[in-house]
Amino acid sequence: MNEITLYASNVRGLASNTKYNRKVTITNIETLRKALSVDYVPVSYKDNTRSIKNFISSNCIIVDLDNDHSDIEADFIDINKVKEAFPDVRFYIHYSRNNMKPKNGKSPRPKFHIIFFCNEITDEKAYSMLKQEIYDCFPYIDNNALDSARFFFGTENPQVEYVDGELTIDEFIKDKKSEEFLLQDKPIVEGTRNATLHKSAVKILKRYGNTDESYSEFLKLNERCSPPLEDSELKQIWSSALKYYKGKIEISPDYVKPEDYGVEKWDEIIPLDERPLVKFPLEVLPDAIKNYCLAVSEATQTPIDMAGVIALALLALSMQRKYQIAGKHDWIEPLNLYVMVVAEPSERKSAVINQMIKVIHAFETNYNEAHALEREKSEIEYQSLIAKRNKLVKDVEKGKAQSSDLDAVITEINGFNRLHRLILTVDDVTPEVLANKLKEQDESLSIFSSEGGIFDIISGAYSKIVNIDILLKAYSGDFVRVDRIGRESISLKKPKLTILLMVQPKVLENIMNNSIFSGRGLNARFLYSIPESKVGTRKLSTIEISDDIKQEFYRLVNSILNEDTKFIDTIELSDDAYKELESFHDAFEIRLKTELKNIGAWAGKLVGNILRISGLLTRAREIKHDPFLNDGTPDKDGNYIVQKDVMLDAIKLGEYFLEHALYAFNALGNDSIKKNAKTILNAIIRQEPHLTEITPRDIQRMCRQFKKDDLPPVLDLLCDYGYLKEKEFVAKGVGRPKGTIYLVNPAIYNTE
Structure with a gap:
């Protein structure tokens, strides 16, 4: 072989x-x-x-x-x-x-x-x-x-x-x-005695522990030594072996103690209300953003995930007006993102979002002040055209003007570039208001909300009309028309919308269980983040955000927002970056039919989101490359081209969002599985005498509300969290194999 x-x-x-x-x-x-x-x-x-x-x-x-x-x-x-x-x-x-x-x-x-x-x-x-x-x-x-x-x-x-x-x-x-x-019965000859006895002493200690019986077994080995060692040498060898055993073997977490041989090994139980998820890989962000995220996380005492995910949304809203990315010649993605951070009410969601978005508000203010005169002139000219149109309408009716004159003015109004105050972000708005704001802002906008009230609005909680078309279409830049009662409809050719929502777990559960949201794929468009809580470890005295870190972050974001948006730039992939994406795609595609089948709608969009993220990271790193050489050499006069390392970082972020999405859909999104797991666990604990193993049939006898088909996802959850473990079964002979038997972790009976 x-x-x-x-x-x-x-x-x-x-x-x-x-x-x-x-x-x-x-x-x-x-x-x-x-x-x-x-x-x-x-x-x-x-x-x-x-x-x-x-x-x-x-x-x-x-x-x-x-x-x-x-x-x-x-x-x-x-x-x-x-x-x-x-x-x-x-x-x-x-x-x-x-x-x-x-x-x-x-x-x-x-x-x-x-x-x-x-x-x-x-x-x-x-x-x-x-x-x-x-x-x-x-x-x-x-x-x-x-x-x-x-x-x-x-x-x-x-x-x-x-x-x-x-x-x-x-x-x-x-x-x-x-x-x-x-060699067991053969003599241990001179020249090998010390080494052989030392090695044998370690093995004896490992198997039987530090006991008098172990030492006696060790002394018996000296009877095979030719000639036997002196007592002083034996004690020295035993002492050396004991030191190694205590300092290396006994303290190892994988060491099986003598009394535990043959006893089933269990992983530590994860409480059903907790599940440790991978942390946001902050190292993939450029230094200007990474350092600011760290500073905000420290100042607000919030998980780094919050600032990291908000930073991606900030990059998306800043770049979506100017850039798109080509995965290949016939595959173009916009750079907007839909992201959702899920955290309890006490997690300071508003504090961190307010700190991160200050740069956007400052840019809006400065821009609107600098263009106030242009905007005022534009509005005067526009209102003059409206007044002219209104007068011509009356004049045409009275025969004082030709209808062609009215048509000319209407055409001029429709083609007039009316300037509005720059608005980059809105909070919870109705679909109609959102469409109107998108129209005013050159079809580019973002929703930043620390409550997630937008879902109550679009689900018809106030108007009884469910309208999510604009959110579905604006994700991918598809044409959408929003009809308005008694007014002219709004048509958007290529709307670009970034959404950042920071919601409570209960809001997420309602979203996941909304048949319209899930049926039409709105849930599948969001990237989810469920940060580990810092409650109970937060400090009152924190390090303030330094001016240098803040200024560098502001400089980067402002440099992107100040770019000319008259023409869209397309970010392309280097050959190596494409190979990495292709490799990930091909392997990931197989998983869509297996373990990711239950979140297939979401998982089917992950590769596209990774592509978008790679574009965001590429522009944020501010390094251009020669599009013709394609050798990765920086060129300040070149184009923004995704390199291999950036694509790997984007894939790392994709893996982060995948793990969190699985938890969002399977645990937070379907809380009934966890509740059923708690019911079954409590039933097992109540049994006397304590159970050491159990079958699905046993569970149905204890908890008669469960049908056979209800149990698999619940039992999988209890196994994943360490409460149960499938018992290994070796088939013997012929006939139908036995049903699954689950071992019960004895730690569940520990009431201390």
């Missing part, structure tokens, strides 16, 4: 990612190097989703070696020492992103992944056990990374090496076990 198989993601450096869709067959160093430029795993998982329960198979094992066992350079493990420890075993070395870099106050040292070849393994427990046996044989690898769902960070320019050998790692371990078995 000279090949191994890895499974690559579409991102690099994203710990929250669980999707590894690209199967890569490794035949040599070159194919390996290409695969390691993104995060990767050595295991095939069900639905390409990384988790222990989804394990299918693997033909290689990867372990992590960070050389954190010593600060003495002479003790560091390198590739040669790995070869000595595993003679005649073939493996690859992939040097980590922190290789030979100082980290956490420690000096630079070799850091790498060892990719061992192995025969195909289809049993998860056997796979994890083999990793444990490798650690037992070579305790310098990271013992916190021995489970079967471990992923490994890719590197930008992968550095790899290959060591050839006749054996796979499982064959080596098997041979080693056989050798150790044969």
